[in-house]
Amino acid sequence: MSTEFQRRKIAGVFNAMDANSDGLLEQADFEALTERWLAVRDREPERDARLKAIMMGWWDTLLHTSDVNRDHKVTLDEVLLVVDRLHAMADVIAGTARAMFEAIDENGDGEISGDEYRRLIEAWSGKRVNTDEVFPLLDSDGDGRLSKAEFAELWTEFWAGDDPEARGTWVFGRFELPVG
Template identity: 60%
Template structure:
């Protein structure tokens, strides 16, 4: 069964993100959920899909949907267990995770300065989760304390979140405290 290997911790953290992404709360991720997520994110940025920034963000998010749908068998609906099944395979394909991290870094780095500020990061969290979690999430991720996330910091955290199973890893906080 897909997802059977996921630990309780992995199930908890992935379930939280899955629930936030499931815009219509039907228990599946679909293309329309990713379109809704993209629209929420663009709205928080004060722009829309007709701008170059909006087109870029939409392309990244819809590309992520296409990858997820393909990994789950191209059914157009992806269940939590299918996502967990994909997560189980991620440690065997680190390039897929770091590729997704690179795309997400580009999406989050609104001003293109090569780092993610706390404000940029909080907009991503708010778009994905509907709110900004407290508890110093950004500070927990900003390992060197310079007030920004480098591409390497973000990529490492992204990998820890999606492919890792360590509750103590800073990357486990990518979408807030689990």
């Protein structure tokens, strides 16, 4: 059973993905999120196509692992059922971490810069965001970039973790921690 902390952090991401705010994730929500993300990036057809493929691949993975009643829609509770099983799904977490790293690393240099991270958060939140406080919390070695290994660790801490003190708690930006 997911904790209140896990529910709070996952709900924030879920709500950001739920483009029409109907409490359900559908393919159209991932398409809308992809378009928001493309709108804040430098456009280049090959990279744009790759981002679309990654995001729709993530939708397919989410649908396959979460859609309990097979209605082609995913509720927050269905996502949380998967979160409860993630400790045994390291391959799924690693796969989505690799894909998301590739999507975030716009220039393909093998690192995520502070600006690339900011554009990710702005795409997810749908608004301008100052990430200057959050990015250093994620950057474990303080070099101003996130390596693939750093990002994979953060991604795993976010999705499978239950520690409010973990750096990965903030991978999707700030949110209010539960009281108590």
